[in-house]
Amino acid sequence: MPLKMGVATVTMNRPPVNSLNTEHLETLHRTFIRLENEKCRGMILTSSSPTVFSAGLDIREMYKPELEKARKFWRTLQDMWLKLYSSPYPTVAAINGHAPAGGCLLSLSCEYRVIVPKVRMGLNETQLGIVAPQWFQDCMRNAIGEREAEKALIAGRMFSSEEALKVGLVDEIAQNKEECIQKAEAFLASQANLPMLARKTVKLGFRHQTLSRLLTGREADTKIFIDYIFQPKVQKGLEMYLQSLSKKAA
Numbered sequence: 001m002p003l004k005m006g007v008a009t010v011t012m013n014r015p016p017v018n019s020l021n022t023e024h025l026e027t028l029h030r031t032f033i034r035l036e037n038e039k040c041r042g043m044i045l046t047s048s049s050p051t052v053f054s055a056g057l058d059i060r061e062m063y064k065p066e067l068e069k070a071r072k073f074w075r076t077l078q079d080m081w082l083k084l085y086s087s088p089y090p091t092v093a094a095i096n097g098h099a100p101a102g103g104c105l106l107s108l109s110c111e112y113r114v115i116v117p118k119v120r121m122g123l124n125e126t127q128l129g130i131v132a133p134q135w136f137q138d139c140m141r142n143a144i145g146e147r148e149a150e151k152a153l154i155a156g157r158m159f160s161s162e163e164a165l166k167v168g169l170v171d172e173i174a175q176n177k178e179e180c181i182q183k184a185e186a187f188l189a190s191q192a193n194l195p196m197l198a199r200k201t202v203k204l205g206f207r208h209q210t211l212s213r214l215l216t217g218r219e220a221d222t223k224i225f226i227d228y229i230f231q232p233k234v235q236k237g238l239e240m241y242l243q244s245l246s247k248k249a250a
């Protein structure tokens with residue numbers, strides 16, 4: 001995590017696809033706490049993979065899990081998201097590869113999104129037979145508005161880079177990762193002279209309702225997750241999905 005002029009680039013590096021398991025989520029959470037403590041002036045979130053930003057939640061954490069491990073996994077996800085979504089410093093996602101589901105959530109939690117061409121992003125949970133939690137849905141709604149979010153979430157739609165730009169899911173398209181980072185830096189530079197306290201207060205004002213909804217309902221949200229994934233038909237669906245992913249690799 002190099003800090004250049006107070007700006008940090010956080011590069012996710014969990015091969016092959018930056019899927020989010022408990023350990024990776026803890027690392028991200030600790031990183032966001034550290035950036036806040038160090039009075040970071042801005043953060044770019046990106047990935048070391050040439051093709052994937054993040055494949056979202058690690059499905060193996062949800063497939064035949066132990067109850068306590070599944071609870072811990074979900075609480076860690078909540079902790080990480082609460083820190084990122086409420087960060088006092090400006091945040092940009094440099095989406096240099098595919099960003100399904102939890103990968104899309106990470107980018108939606110930043111303030112500004114730049115994407116490379118020919119990748120896909122979206123909250124595709126419905127297609128997997130799972131449900132994007134309310135706070136995932138809120139993030140999508142906050143980015144693209146009620147109507148488009150409802151359509152996208154019901155269908156579990158994955159957007160191409162061009163479609164994402166058209167609907168407002170991302171702010172810019174860059175030709176490659178290098179340009180993606182340049183555009184992310186340009187956004188952060190455009191924020192640098194704004195008074196930090198005023199900027200942060202307005203940001204949190206806009207995000208307050210979405211944050212409160214989870215903060216006041218964390219236990220209920222965890223219960224919904226646990227009750228849902230422990231259903232035999234959901235487990236069967238996850239098993240089939242995992243098989244289809246590894247068949248593809250074979």
Ligand SMILES: CC/C=C\CC/C=C/CC(=O)SCCNC(=O)CCNC(=O)[C@H](O)C(C)(C)COP(=O)(O)OP(=O)(O)OC[C@H]1O[C@@H](n2cnc3c(N)ncnc32)[C@H](O)[C@@H]1OP(=O)(O)O
Pocket residue numbers: 016017019051052054055056057058059060098100101102103124125128130131132133224225228229242245246247248249250
């Ligand atoms: C009520 C609430 C209840 C539940 C809420 C739960 C919320 C969940 C949100 C989520 O984030 S669910 C995760 C959704 N993610 C996906 O659907 C993405 C699946 N992956 C892909 O589409 C592709 O892997 C990719 C486009 C990201 C990359 O494609 P490619 O570069 O061709 O890689 P491979 O598909 O060959 O995958 C390589 C390797 O990685 C494994 N893998 C991929 N994604 C995941 C994942 N999300 N979790 C765990 N493992 C994953 C894949 O199986 C391959 O493994 P091998 O061992 O076969 O090499």
